[in-house]
Amino acid sequence: MLFLKKKLKIALISISGILLVFIIVLYTFLMSIRVEFTKYLDERYPNLLFNVGFTKINIIYGNFYVNVTCLDDGTFFPISKSFNTKIIKEDYPQYKSQIQYNSKIKDIFDVSDIGSYIKSVTGGGKIPYERGGVYTQINIHLIDEAEHTATVKKILYILKEKNISAEKIIFTYEKDKHVYEVLLSSDDYNLTESEIKAKVKKIK
16 A cells, blocks of 8 residues: 555656646747747837737637737737748737827817717728828717717718818617618718718618
């Protein structure tokens, strides 16, 4: 009995030792990936500083990835490396651009009375960010209690006043347990309320 206990103890120590070695090897490997990501960012963006997180493994997408923050502008973005191709991918310019477009469009309505009728607003455009107010798409979700057609009209007026150009301006809102959408563009800034109402579509 004593012999079996001793044998079991040795086996457990051996397993623990193997597990510890495996953890150390894995940690060292993941740290080397992190160093690789850091070097990549330093070479690609030599004038910027980044805080690179700890490497994680995504089995579903087959890659290693890290969440990164640019310390110069606060942009938060992922960087990844495929198990197979070994190619490093990152979308810092896209994430930075998206934040800038969103920030600009939100600032317009944050200082406006109409902002209280907007549940959320996002926008995006060409990369890198263009300061001139040129958007590919603006998404505006209105609160349920708003006078929706009148609110859309007022928002269009504000966008026109701020010289915001957009290929698509998508308004959505909920009413009577249904979801409605109004698809417009900056070409529609002068529409009347009745013309806006004619473009409303029930999508759910």
